[in-house]
Amino acid sequence: MRSSRRESGRRPVRAVAAALAAGTVLMTGCGGGDGGSGGSAGDGKTVLRIGTFGSFGYDDDNGAKLYAEYEKLNPHIDIVESNVADGQKYWDTLKLRLSRNSGLADIQAVEVGYIAEATGPTLAGKWLDLSKAGGADTSAFLDWKVKQATTPDGKVIGLGTDIGPMAVCYHKGLFAKAKLPTDRAQVAGLWAGDWAKFVAAGRTYQRNAPAGTAFHDSASGLFNAVLSSQPQQYANARGELDYENSPGVRKAWNLAVEAAKGGITAKYRQFDEKGTWNAGFKNAKFATVACPSWMTGIIKDQAGPAHQGEWDIAAPPVAGNWGGSFLAVPKSGRHAQEAAKLAAWLTAPEQHAKVFAVNGNIPSTKDTLASPAVRNARIPYFGDTPVGRIYSDAAAAVTPAPVSRYDGQVKTFITDNGILDVEQRGTAPDKAWDNVRKLVADKIDR
Helix, strand or coil, X not given: CCCCCCCCCCCCCCCECCCCCHHHCCHHHEECCCCEECCECXXXXXXXXXXXXXXXXXXXXXXXXXXXXXHXXXXXXXXXXXXXXXXXXXXXXXXXXXXXXXXXXXXXXXEHHHHHHHXXXXXXXHECCCCCCCCCCHHHECHHHHHHCECCCCCECCEECEECECCEEXXXXXXXXXXXXXXXHHHHHHHCCCHHHHHHHHHXXXXXXXXXXXXXXXXXXXXXXXXHCCXXXXXXXXXXXXXXXXXXXXXXXXXXXXXXXXXXXXXXXXXXXXXXXXXXHHCCCEEEEEXXXXXXXXXXXXXXXXXXXXXXXXCCCCCCECCCEEEECECCCCCHHXXXXXXHHHCCHHHHHHHHHHHCCEECEHHXXXXXXXXXXXXXXXXXXXXXXXXXXXXXXXXXXXXXXXXXXXXXHHHHHHHHHHHHHCCCHHHHHHHHHHHHHHHCCC
């Protein structure tokens, strides 16, 4: 939410594989041969297609089995999910489909980094107003979450799925071998109050690191984590893109570069399509990952059963929010009203609680966030870790930063170009930053 999010297990027959090429990821949302959304199954049922990136936790294999539940409640509906890993490519393709009013799924997920663009003048008219269609109770959501998805003329174009309060997930076995504490309170004490202490802990880890491992998965992940805790990120207080003058961006950049040049990262590109980052979880190649609540679902899916109980969760240096998404309904969909009902049901408080219990996605509805079901929750994969308390406490400390319509694009340029160039190719930081500036100037028409 973001940000690019995580791959999840898919239903083998009725869901679409995540490995589709970027140019066709949204075409799986088409019904029939006319490029339109929706469709009808051979048995006369209405097929609702939902386009997502990463793991929203709805699916019937590794998720909360919400699709099967909704289909049982509504026998005339069949749900098919199309899922990809790369959120930037997903958004680029979605914008193209929106411009053509063709090839769209009935429901499209939108990550918070792109929600300001989705509500902006070019795209705002493409969506159904979900404060009027589908029956959702928008007052149930966090106020700031609703505000993010509201157009200037008052239409609510997206219903909140999750938010991304921060923590740090760490591999207890690797910490022990590196002679670091494994108790989560002691671990949090290593870096309490300052992300710079987190980088310092990485240097300590590397002195006794098990062969072939690194302290942190990626410098880009660290950048996103640090920035998530800053009051100013890509936009100024007026919601205008101002990343070059942002103290938050500068702080996050400097720490990410320090980590990359200091050799404490495994140099992975998060959410890469080749699956090398996912393999890093399976093979225990890194000891920590910046861990917004939705990251717990990735760890569970990618590290796999062989590593159950090996990961734990500690409080972050500073509270922050990385990611969080929305479900939106394109107006041009063949079954827009049915899709609005499904979107409302999937994002209702009862369903938020079910997804959290299985996948760890922190809900964006007020009562669910404060409920005992969330506060007292544990995820079996993480053993006795009080996951609900850790993340609900972190959520309570979140103060969302202003968002501009270009945040998602700029984030991608900084992380996948600038920082990755420093980390993987040894590019000088000043040159890498200049490359980011050129990309922004060339690709974004402000």
